[in-house]
Amino acid sequence: MRWTLKPKPDSQKIKTLQEALQVDTVVATLLLQRGIETYEAAKTFFRPSLDDLHDPFLMKDMDKAVARIEAAIAKGEQILVYGDYDVDGTTSVALMSSYLKTRTDLVATYIPDRYDEGYGVSFKGIDFAHDNDFSLIIALDCGVKAIDKVAYAKEKDIDFIICDHHRPGNELPKAVAILDPKRDDCQYPYKELCGCGVGFKLIQALASRQGQTVADLVPYLDLVATAIGADIVPITGENRVLAYFGLQVINSQPRPGIKAIIAEVKKDTLTITDVVFIVAPRINAAGRMKHGNHAVTLLTETDFNTAVNYAIEIDAFNTDRRETDKRITQEALEQIETNNEQEGFTTVVYHESWHKGVIGIVASRLTETYYRPTLVFTKSGDKLAASARSVSGFDVYNALEACSEFIEQFGGHKYAAGLTLKEENYPAFKQAFEDVVSQTIDKALLIPEIKIDLKINLHQVDDKLMRIIKQFAPFGPQNLAPVFMSEQLRDTGYGKCVGDGTHLRLMVGDNTKRLVGIGFGLGEKHPIIANGKPFKAAYAIDENHWNGQTSIQLKLKDIK
Structure with a gap:
């Protein structure tokens, strides 16, 4: 591992922000490293608000997309909601179809078969639309490069609206509307939405024409937060707001499908990390092992007991997926070594x-x-x-x-x-x-890199810092959980390898304080800390919950 210490912000900026927020140097530094330089910016960061979401009509072609969908609803046209088979695609389809069904009954969904059709818009999907009298396809999380497919649909009198977030090619498809913040000619203020996020902006625009506000659409944000986590997009700006409120929905009133997935999880509050490692793999497993339709069926189900049955089925797909990827990984490693x-x-x-x-x-x-x-x-x-x-x-x-x-x-x-x-x-x-x-x-x-936000002493790690860092969440790309470094540390004699020797547990101390440290996968580094030898550690600050007690511990990233 190579350790990279992030540049320390200008000392005057630290002092100014400290005074404005009444926080210590550590917190002011962490905020400045995330581009937060003023009281107002800090308020937006710590208190996400639905009011911070941008006007969806700032997105290129949004007016065209809304006009075409409203015309389809008014004329009684059949609308096909089309999306990819991964988490971003299936959540997008669940989001768009469930919203449109509040406006018209003439809505169906289509997920391409990973093996038969492959990624993105397919000729087979367009043929399905034509054979079943769909005159409008709304493609989500795909389509921005589907020039030949959209042309083929046009020959069959089928219009396309594309909601994508991938980089466009040099030429755009001849669709009625292409919503993609990464278009060169799109002036939308936030470029890092996932596919489900772009879909959400479209339903926000449609709902606004019905006199609804974004507050009326909060129940859809469990889907958006799941997609944001799974698609590893930056959790900054608009994504931070969507993820923040989406996690609240997941933890309070998730849709039956997500509730069924997390029913077995023994945690009071799920974080974005839990969504990435618990919810997303199960949704993904449907498209990987069977068909993405299973995921959409689960995510749009309104009856909890029925959703539980679907979730059990999807959990079985996930078990198959784990066994298969473990076997193939081993075969690939052997191929490389051989x-x-x-x-x-x-x-x-x-x-x-x-x-x-x-x-x-x-x-x-x-x-x-x-x-x-x-x-x-x-x-x-x-x-x-x-x-x-x-x-x-x-x-x-x-x-x-x-x-x-x-x-x-x-x-x-x-x-x-x-x-x-x-x-x-x-x-x-x-x-x-x-x-x-x-x-x-x-x-x-x-060489794998650990980016360290700040060098601190152990005495600076306390309950107050822990409380503030928790408010930095939800964590993700461009807003990762802070990583600290401390030097001249010693194990106070309790260091040992645990978990078949693969992990390291120790009592870390310096001249001022002692804290428990746990290093997953760091068992082989036990000799570094043996016999009270001094070492330095890179770590995140974590909470340990045990027997009804909560204490601070260091989640060790590496030791040297």
Whole structure:
């Protein structure tokens, strides 16, 4: 691990913010590092408000989208709500369809089959719409690159409204409206919405024409918060507001489908991290192992007992998914070791029998192991399909773009993407990808990094700091839980390996204070702290709940 201490803000700015907020240096520094420099900005950060959400009509084409949907409702047209099979796509479809059903009965949903149709808008989906007399398709979390598909739909007299958040290509589809904050010609103030977030802006615009306010739409925010967490978008600005109120819904009055998923969880209050690791994998498992329709059915179900039955079924998919990804990860690791391929700048593996639904998870596991931009390929029809994952700081989307001569199609983000190519192009692509990454990556990025907000002494870790840090939540990209560093620490004699020796538990002390520290996966570092030797630690501040008591503990990231 390489430790990177974030630059300390200007001392005068720290002093000014301290005085304005009546907080200590630590809190003022943490806020300035997050771009919060004034009393007003801090108030917005600590007290998220629905009033901070932007006017949806600031988004390019929003007026066209609303006009077309209102015309469809008025004329009694059939509307097909179309979305991808991942969490962002299925929550988007559940959100849009459940809202539209409050306005018209002529609404149906469509999720493409991951194996038969692949990612995004499909010709098969358009044929389904045509065969069943749908004249309007609202595509969510996909579509901004579907130029040929939208043209095909137009030939069949089917209009498209696209709600996407992926980067557009050089040309846009000929849709009635394309809502995408990442369009170059879109002046929308916040660019980092997920697909479900863009869908929410559309229902916000539609509801405003009915005299409703955003407060009337709060019950939909459990879906939006789930998508924000699962899609790993920045939890800043508008996303922070949507996630904050969405978590309140999840913890107080979630829809029956989400309530059924979390019914077995023994936690009073779920955080965005809990949503990412408990709710999202189960929703995702439907599309990975069976069909995304199962997720939409669960998320739109209004009867809790029925939802429980669906949740049990989806939990079984998730169990299958875990077993499958564990097996394939092991096979991929063996392939890399056998071929002695762990020395390059990239990790690229392929087996024709690997389950397409889990290759993205396997790519993430391999990235954790070797810390390289990673691609996992499998056979998909007569082509090869891959999931790509990257390391922090490296844009894998740009790297794929540089290899596009060997690729049939690709799409995604800086850190995660998908692609297909012809089998005969695999060797040439694999070499090209290695060449591009080796020539463009900063070699330091190949060593995992811990970004440390601030160096502090243990005596500064107290209940007051813990209370304030909890108000920094919800945490996520660009607003991660603060990481601190302290030096000249010693174990006070109780340090030991726990959990089959893989984890480290110790009583950390300096000249001023002692606190329990727990380091998951740090068991092998026990010799560093043995016999009272001094060490430094990078850690987050956490709460430990035990026997009705709450105490502060250090969640160790690394020790040296």
